[in-house]
Amino acid sequence: MIDRTADSLAAALFAGDCTAEEAVATCLERIAARDSAIGAFVSLRADAALAEARILDAHARGQQRGPLHGLPFAAKDVFATADLPTEYGSPLYRGFQPASDAAAVQLLRRAGAILLGKVSTVEFAGVGAIPATRNPHDLERTPGGSSAGSGAAVAGGLVPLALASQTGGSTIRPAAFCGVPGMKPSWGRVSVEGMKPFAPSLDTVGWIAESAELLGRAAAALQCARWPLPPAPDKLRIGYYPTPYISAAEAETLAMLQEVRQHLRAAGHEIIEVTGPPGAEQLNEWQDIVMFGEGQVSLLNDYLRDPQAAHPELRDVAMNARGIDSATLLAASDAIAMLRPQFDAALAGFDAWLSPAVPGVAPLLTEGNGLATFNRLFTALHLPCITLPVPRGPRELPLGLQLIGPRRGDPQLLAVAATVEKLLSHA
Amino acid sequence: MIDRTADSLAAALFAGDCTAEEAVATCLERIAARDSAIGAFVSLRADAALAEARILDAHARGQQRGPLHGLPFAAKDVFATADLPTEYGSPLYRGFQPASDAAAVQLLRRAGAILLGKVSTVEFAGVGAIPATRNPHDLERTPGGSSAGSGAAVAGGLVPLALASQTGGSTIRPAAFCGVPGMKPSWGRVSVEGMKPFAPSLDTVGWIAESAELLGRAAAALQCARWPLPPAPDKLRIGYYPTPYISAAEAETLAMLQEVRQHLRAAGHEIIEVTGPPGAEQLNEWQDIVMFGEGQVSLLNDYLRDPQAAHPELRDVAMNARGIDSATLLAASDAIAMLRPQFDAALAGFDAWLSPAVPGVAPLLTEGNGLATFNRLFTALHLPCITLPVPRGPRELPLGLQLIGPRRGDPQLLAVAATVEKLLSHA
Numbered sequence: 001m002i003d004r005t006a007d008s009l010a011a012a013l014f015a016g017d018c019t020a021e022e023a024v025a026t027c028l029e030r031i032a033a034r035d036s037a038i039g040a041f042v043s044l045r046a047d048a049a050l051a052e053a054r055i056l057d058a059h060a061r062g063q064q065r066g067p068l069h070g071l072p073f074a075a076k077d078v079f080a081t082a083d084l085p086t087e088y089g090s091p092l093y094r095g096f097q098p099a100s101d102a103a104a105v106q107l108l109r110r111a112g113a114i115l116l117g118k119v120s121t122v123e124f125a126g127v128g129a130i131p132a133t134r135n136p137h138d139l140e141r142t143p144g145g146s147s148a149g150s151g152a153a154v155a156g157g158l159v160p161l162a163l164a165s166q167t168g169g170s171t172i173r174p175a176a177f178c179g180v181p182g183m184k185p186s187w188g189r190v191s192v193e194g195m196k197p198f199a200p201s202l203d204t205v206g207w208i209a210e211s212a213e214l215l216g217r218a219a220a221a222l223q224c225a226r227w228p229l230p231p232a233p234d235k236l237r238i239g240y241y242p243t244p245y246i247s248a249a250e251a252e253t254l255a256m257l258q259e260v261r262q263h264l265r266a267a268g269h270e271i272i273e274v275t276g277p278p279g280a281e282q283l284n285e286w287q288d289i290v291m292f293g294e295g296q297v298s299l300l301n302d303y304l305r306d307p308q309a310a311h312p313e314l315r316d317v318a319m320n321a322r323g324i325d326s327a328t329l330l331a332a333s334d335a336i337a338m339l340r341p342q343f344d345a346a347l348a349g350f351d352a353w354l355s356p357a358v359p360g361v362a363p364l365l366t367e368g369n370g371l372a373t374f375n376r377l378f379t380a381l382h383l384p385c386i387t388l389p390v391p392r393g394p395r396e397l398p399l400g401l402q403l404i405g406p407r408r409g410d411p412q413l414l415a416v417a418a419t420v421e422k423l424l425s426h427a
Numbered sequence: 428m429i430d431r432t433a434d435s436l437a438a439a440l441f442a443g444d445c446t447a448e449e450a451v452a453t454c455l456e457r458i459a460a461r462d463s464a465i466g467a468f469v470s471l472r473a474d475a476a477l478a479e480a481r482i483l484d485a486h487a488r489g490q491q492r493g494p495l496h497g498l499p500f501a502a503k504d505v506f507a508t509a510d511l512p513t514e515y516g517s518p519l520y521r522g523f524q525p526a527s528d529a530a531a532v533q534l535l536r537r538a539g540a541i542l543l544g545k546v547s548t549v550e551f552a553g554v555g556a557i558p559a560t561r562n563p564h565d566l567e568r569t570p571g572g573s574s575a576g577s578g579a580a581v582a583g584g585l586v587p588l589a590l591a592s593q594t595g596g597s598t599i600r601p602a603a604f605c606g607v608p609g610m611k612p613s614w615g616r617v618s619v620e621g622m623k624p625f626a627p628s629l630d631t632v633g634w635i636a637e638s639a640e641l642l643g644r645a646a647a648a649l650q651c652a653r654w655p656l657p658p659a660p661d662k663l664r665i666g667y668y669p670t671p672y673i674s675a676a677e678a679e680t681l682a683m684l685q686e687v688r689q690h691l692r693a694a695g696h697e698i699i700e701v702t703g704p705p706g707a708e709q710l711n712e713w714q715d716i717v718m719f720g721e722g723q724v725s726l727l728n729d730y731l732r733d734p735q736a737a738h739p740e741l742r743d744v745a746m747n748a749r750g751i752d753s754a755t756l757l758a759a760s761d762a763i764a765m766l767r768p769q770f771d772a773a774l775a776g777f778d779a780w781l782s783p784a785v786p787g788v789a790p791l792l793t794e795g796n797g798l799a800t801f802n803r804l805f806t807a808l809h810l811p812c813i814t815l816p817v818p819r820g821p822r823e824l825p826l827g828l829q830l831i832g833p834r835r836g837d838p839q840l841l842a843v844a845a846t847v848e849k850l851l852s853h854a
């Protein structure tokens with residue numbers, strides 16, 4: 001097991017207790033020491049990052065310092081980067097070198113963050129090869145996917161922030177398995193330009209960070225919230241939404257959520273059991289249809305580059321092996337669209353809803369990536385989701401809770417998450 | 428006025444009456460002779476296109492010939508191209524050189540089409556500077572926007588096919604003003620990868636071609652239909668849908684549509700007046716909210732590259748000068764989503780609906796780009812649209828009709844358009 005005890009780099013940076021160069025150097029040292037075991041990074045720009053850090057240290061003063069001044073970050077290898085290859089986890093794009101950074105990368109860098117390197121992804125963010133990345137909490141376990149490297153890099157202390165993406169459960173799942181905070185914002189809040197498309201009506205830029213506070217700062221840099229965040233109410237009103245899929249949750253997850261509710265109540269917050277709008281029990285099925293129906297169009301061109309070399313899963317999606325027809329795809333899209341305002345209305349009386357993030361602890365590597373059962377419905381609904389770690393599982397493996405807000409209620413959800421994180425740290 | 432009489436290059440090529448090299452050379456000659464007056468092309472790859480044509484002529488035989496074998500085409504400068512700059516019509520991207528072709532460009536090239544060059548666009552496909560491109564039918568008139576160069580290049584006989592895009596009316600409007608067939612397929616049928624994003628829930632790859640048949644062949648290459656197309660019924664059942672915006676149509680457009688209906692009836696086809704689902708009268712307003720609400724996210728990063736140099740319209744969109752709030756944006760998105768299945772159901776008993784494509788003939792250059800009144804609602808609804816020219820306006824300027832199908836009914840709509848085009852040519 002990797003030693004993941006590490007002082008908070010972000011807190012030190014923002015307090016002025018370390019320079020950008022020191023922060024970058026620290027991350028590079030940790031990567032050198034730990035990443036041969038974890039396997040999160042697929043490329044590094046060590047010298048360029050150090051040079052940028054020195055320039056920031058020398059020239060940025062006061063007002064010139066962006067909200068992420070000097071913060072090292074990594075990007076999932078589905079984001080285009082101008083000076084690092086962008087391979088989408090696929091041998092079909094070996095060595096592919098874009099000419100510009102994806103919009104999300106540009107926004108973080110413009111806020112003062114420093115790109116350290118690219119981290120692993122399941123091929124095309126969910127169709128094909130699974131990377132050889134390990135969960136820092138237990139090297140025999142999966143970090144989850146598809147943002148495997150983003151979760152593992154933050155959990156391993158290699159970098160305080162990593163860009164991820166979510167079309168099904170690709171941000172929340174690895175963050176939860178890796179025991180670190182992660183955010184999937186509302187659909188459409190952060191530009192997807194330069195991020196590999198999968199299913200445009202679902203694709204969402206996500207991020208994983210060492211703390212809920214850093215999730216919020218990154219959200220501000222990505223123009224999805226303002227910094228500082230709006231204050232959360234002193235007394236939170238939280239709906240407990242087990243989702244229609246709660247039977248998939250393992251006993252330890254149910255016990256964890258029970259404890260969390262008790263802690264919240266004990267701290268004076270209100271917890272109300274909610275059932276959610278009817279019809280939600282088909283959401284995961286509809287999400288699957290939309291993801292692979294739209295994915296067929298997005299991935300066809302990738303398959304056609306080299307059908308002989310393509311992964312069988314890529315071939316199946318591009319050739320529509322599932323046989324998703326237009327009527328089925330449209331019915332699923334429309335059914336989801338009808339439920340979106342109903343969920344907003346149901347969420348309106350609450351500061352957030354609480355649900356599982358993942359069924360249980362990270363599975364063994366031999367058992368695959370884990371399930372996105374508690375993510376796919378919320379991605380379909382375009383709702384913002386934040387996972388926070390609750391390190392109470394058996395064998396000290398983390399378990400994740402998930403907080404959900406109404407569409408475009410991202411700033412409020414971040415504020416609630418910061419409050420809940422503080423409460424859990426004192427639990 | 429430009430002489431736009433030209434034998435059909437595509438027909439000659441597909442009949443084997445000319446080589447790919449001859450087709451490319453012909454286009455290059457026409458561009459040299461005419462484009463200084465039209466101003467459609469912003470860049471050319473003349474030598475590379477000729478070299479590719481020679482290779483195709485020498486090596487592609489029989490089965491190896493793609494469905495667009497040897498066909499020269501142009502791409503609106505919102506599509507990334509690996510060996511031509513991609514400037515989005517914006518000084519903010521002067522000389523920007525992507526590393527790869529957009530998916531739509533790759534799909535056309537893989538089908539045997541030969542990229543000749545890039546053609547002009549309104550800045551960022553609708554926000555900022557209008558290009559100095561002229562309508563080949565009357566050089567004092569606009570070709571329409573935002574796909575100004577795509578419409579003008581095909582209408583001027585410079586190239587038989589051009590990629591375009593539509594978020595409001597950016598394909599159908601210029602095609603209609605320029606008197607050439609144009610297609611906006613159903614949303615989500617053609618990959619938008621590598622096309623500059625504006626409003627992801629609306630952005631659609633479009634194309635403009637010298638004939639309805641070539642629209643269909645291009646659709647097949649873009650994997651949005653099969654070639655040959657399904658046969659259209661002998662007796663068409665067409666709904667005449669004036670839309671809730673018919674008061675914006677000029678008298679000559681109303682007269683043209685009246686004539687078209689008479690021709691169709693005289694040929695034995697059935698024309699039924701339809702009113703369409705209630706609520707449609709707000710669609711253009713909702714489309715506007717969604718376009719600029721989502722556009723704010725897509726264009727913010729472009730604005731932030733250089734706020735001082737940004738066009739005032741770009742600043743206004745990026746800074747949300749319209750003051751579109753989240754509740755308004757979601758209400759508009761949801762209202763449109765509710766109407767989509769209703770329109771499909773209303774269209775179900777018809778082979779297509781007929782409506783105006785544009786209010787009237789192309790305005791003078793001094794009067795701007797023209798209106799997208801008859802396009803925005805259908806873009807919002809994700810419906811496939813085809814415009815066909817009806818050259819009956821005053822001063823011999825073209826007028827456009829528009830055919831509309833249910834979502835994902837693109838192949839059938841193309842077949843209907845081919846039938847209607849044949850009928851109009853004998854009118």
